[in-house]
Amino acid sequence: MIEWSSATIKDFQTTLLTWFDQEGRDLPWRRDHEPYHIWVSEIMLQQTQVQTVIPYYERFMAWFPTVTDLAQAPEEKLLKAWEGLGYYSRVRNMQRCARQLLTDYDGQWPQTAAELTELIGIGPYTAGAIASIAFNEPVPAVDGNAFRVFSRLLEIDDDIAKPQTRQVFERAIAKIISQDRPGDFNQAIMDLGSSYMTARQPDSAHSPVKRFNQAYLDGKELAYPVKTKKPRPVPVDYVAVMAQVDDQWLMMQRPSNGMLANLWTVPFIKVADLALDESYTDAELTAAVNAYFKQEYQLTLTSQCLPVKPVTHTFTHQKWTLRLLAGQVTTPDLAFFPGRLVTTDDLAQLPTPKVQDKVWQRYRQ
Structure with missing residues (x-):
């Protein structure tokens, strides 16, 4: 690792911040230094591109303009606001954090990164972003x-x-960060990383910090950062059952813990739970799903496999493949079913995960 002199550090700070003042992105959460706005945007930006986040952020602020509004929000509305962003534990932790702020901190934000990490769901990165941008630490x-x-x-x-x-990085950056404008420094690094210094197609030849970029100068920029590969997601096969009672859909709410907690989907059944041979036929799959409905939910289902391509959806640790079945339930007593009947018009009111949206799109083909 290269060590910069104090003169190089000062030169880098001046170059970076001059560029940021001229070219920094105009983003809705940058228009003030309100910690609530910074926090919400940073949580949303985890695993998600900026342009995707902007409309979600603006709607979230319209629905929950203050920490108090977020703390008091009904869970169904909260999940609906987050629908499509994925990783729903993030927004649940945000609500828990909002309640913690109200009960333990009288609604006032801690002003240092160390104190901010005491809040639920706030790790070192988010704490650093809030502390530097909102409180100039x-x-x-x-x-x-x-x-x-x-x-x-x-x-x-x-x-x-x-x-x-x-x-290692925290110690290295701590020596270089601007003491006067740490928030702008950190945001400039964010903008630099998403423009001239992207992962696969950097444009360092035109970068404002080209002369400081040692990996570029040495012709090995794409070798950095060094990162071992993650294991591939485990494949899991499901059946998505598009079951109706007359013109209403059978929708189930997933358990309150585990993947997609409390979100609504059509019944998703693991193929592994159906006791089928590896080389099962469509007829055998249909019979197994019908039997599963009878055993688990006390519902009589008549279904058939749909002649459409299966839906695939990749999570961090799993890759789901879902075959679609459609059918009618002829015994609509839902006493043993973890869900309810929903009209087509009311489907949009339920918080659903991205994989369910993909299922609907495939079904409507």
Whole structure:
């Protein structure tokens, strides 16, 4: 890892912040230094592109303009506001954090990164972002952009897949971060990482910090950051059952813990739970699903496999493949079914995960 002199550090700060003042992105959460706005945007931006987040952020702020509004929000509305962003535990933790702020902090935000990490769901990166942008504390905000930018600037060879590597970057950036404008410095690094110093197609030849980018100057920019590959997601086969009673849909709410907790879907049944041979036929699958409905839900289902391509959806650790079945329920007593009947018009009111949206799209084909 390269060590910069104090003169180089000062030169880098001036170059970076001058560029940011001229070219920094105009984003809705940057128009003030309100910690609530910074927090919501940073949680949304995890695993999601900026342009995707903007309309979600604006709607979220319209629905829950204050920490108090978020703390008091009904869960169904909360999940609906988050629908499509995925990783729903994030928004549940946000509500828990909002309630913690009201009960333990009298609604006032802690002003240091160390104190902010005491809040539910706020890790080192988000704490650094809030503390530096809202409260001007000179602390790094180390996310994927910071890993990529500083690994290339300083040729840091440590594996970013290892948790202890974060401390290497935090120590390195702490020596370089602007003491006067830490929030702008961290946001400039975010913008640099999403423009000139992207993962696969960087444009360092035109970058404002080209002369500081040692990996680029050495012709090995794409070798950074160093990161071991994650294991591939485990494949899991499901059946998505499009079951109706007359013109209403059978929708079920998923359990309150586990994947897609409390969200609504049509019945998703693991093929592994149907006791089928590996080379099962469509007729055998249909019979097994009908029998499953009778045994688990006390419902008589008559179904058939739909001649459409299965839906695939990849989570962090699993890759789901869902075959679609459609049918009618002729015994509509839902006493043993974890859900309810929903009209087509009311479907849009339920919070549903992205995989369910894909199922609807495939069904309507």
